[in-house]
Amino acid sequence: MSNKYFLGCVIPARFPFIEASARKMFDRLGIQISDIDGASCCPDPTGLEALDHDAWLVLGTRNISLYEQDGSNIISMCNGCTETLKWVQYELNNNESKKREINEILKKNGKEYKGTAQIKHFAQVLYDHLDLIKEKVVKPMEGIRVAVHYGCHYMRPSSIIQWDDPFEPHTLDEIVNALGAESVDYDLKVECCGNPVGKADEKLSNAMLKDKLESISQTNAHCVMVVCPACYQQYDFGQNAINKEYGTNFNYPVFYLTELIALAMGFDFKELGLRFHRMKVKPFLNQAGLISQE
Amino acid sequence: MQVVNFSKRNELINKNLSLSYCYQCSTCAGGCPVALKTAGKYNPRKIIELSLLGLEQSLIESQDINIWLCSTCQKCVEYCPQRVLLTEIFNTIKNHCALAGLAPEAYYLQGKSIFDSGLAIPFSSAILRRREQLGLPLIKTPNIEEIQSLLKKTDFDKKIISKTQKE
Structure with missing residues (x-):
């Protein structure tokens, strides 16, 4: 097939x-x-x-x-x-x-x-090929701490999705760790990012994201990683909105899992179109030595 | 004052049998991130209670508890000791609200976009250029006549699209 x-x-x-x-x-x-x-x-x-x-x-x-x-x-x-x-x-x-x-x-x-x-x-396909991923890493992400956000529908409802665990998922953490990075734990890891609430109440949607970001900020994570474009949008567009509304200073680069892996494989900033991110990722990637200095 | 509406109650139970299993223990509300964030103003247990009583006016017309605040995180479904499929029941109620013209506007806009293009987000010319810059292939979008003929078979045009053409 x-x-x-x-x-x-x-x-x-x-x-x-x-x-x-x-x-x-x-x-x-x-x-x-x-x-x-x-x-x-x-x-x-x-x-x-x-x-x-x-x-x-x-x-x-x-x-x-x-x-x-x-x-x-x-x-x-x-x-x-x-x-x-x-x-x-x-x-x-x-x-x-x-x-x-x-x-x-x-x-x-x-x-x-x-x-x-x-x-x-x-991500299920990737999890089934962890050894292959390790083989293809040319820029190991040592010292990089990633706050993994699973997103609700990655594993819930478990009777329908039938993949990973509804409350203690581990597959994405293992993929991140296979890149040499460290997936950090935080209290609200399996909670909703708030995105779907935005269609009815944007303020509430932002308040839910703020809770997630505060929980992440209690760790020493460098960046957030997602596997869903709705979650991606919530984190990448939402941080500025929250900073404006609450006077906070959130500034996490937000990566899709595919982007993190592509970076570890040596693909560069330009070919991945990383300039199109709202939250700028270049300073972090330069500092981490994941892209060539420009 | 509203009185128990058995026909609405039965309609909801017939569509979602698990509704009748609820014994109002409130485990759903205890795990609900939106209930927490709204200090209980949004409460999944109460929506189930209103459903069991068939209180149509509270559920649909006045939406005393704003069902559209459900984040669909599915935690309540996981936690429920009686295996009540809360989010499916909520979808049935939301469908009734939408039919009455009482869904938030963003939902109708998405429905209209899907009816018009088959996609929730159609390709803009700026995005098509960006795709080209990134070396991405042209996506072959669905045949609109086919999509609309399928949607019309479910009366989506009469039930939902008509609501977007008012005013």
């Missing part, structure tokens, strides 16, 4: 530099992941599903059927997309009449859901 990306909306259309780091990193690892044509929004488990469950279900099923028809596995770049696709699969595989109903709708467009596709978060 071949592997194909499910990129979602936020990464390719808002943070393409994350996609660039992922493609470079997987190529360097020799793990082949190609593209599929015509996928739609997953759709957003914190957005469209709240508007209309059936609309969410039908588009999610259509997306899965594209991969089934192609005979490929789904490698998702985002926690939210992973949650939607796994949840749709769970719902249809456990509800025969709903599955028939949705298939009846899809049939007219020549599509059918069978339930055969394997759905994986990209």
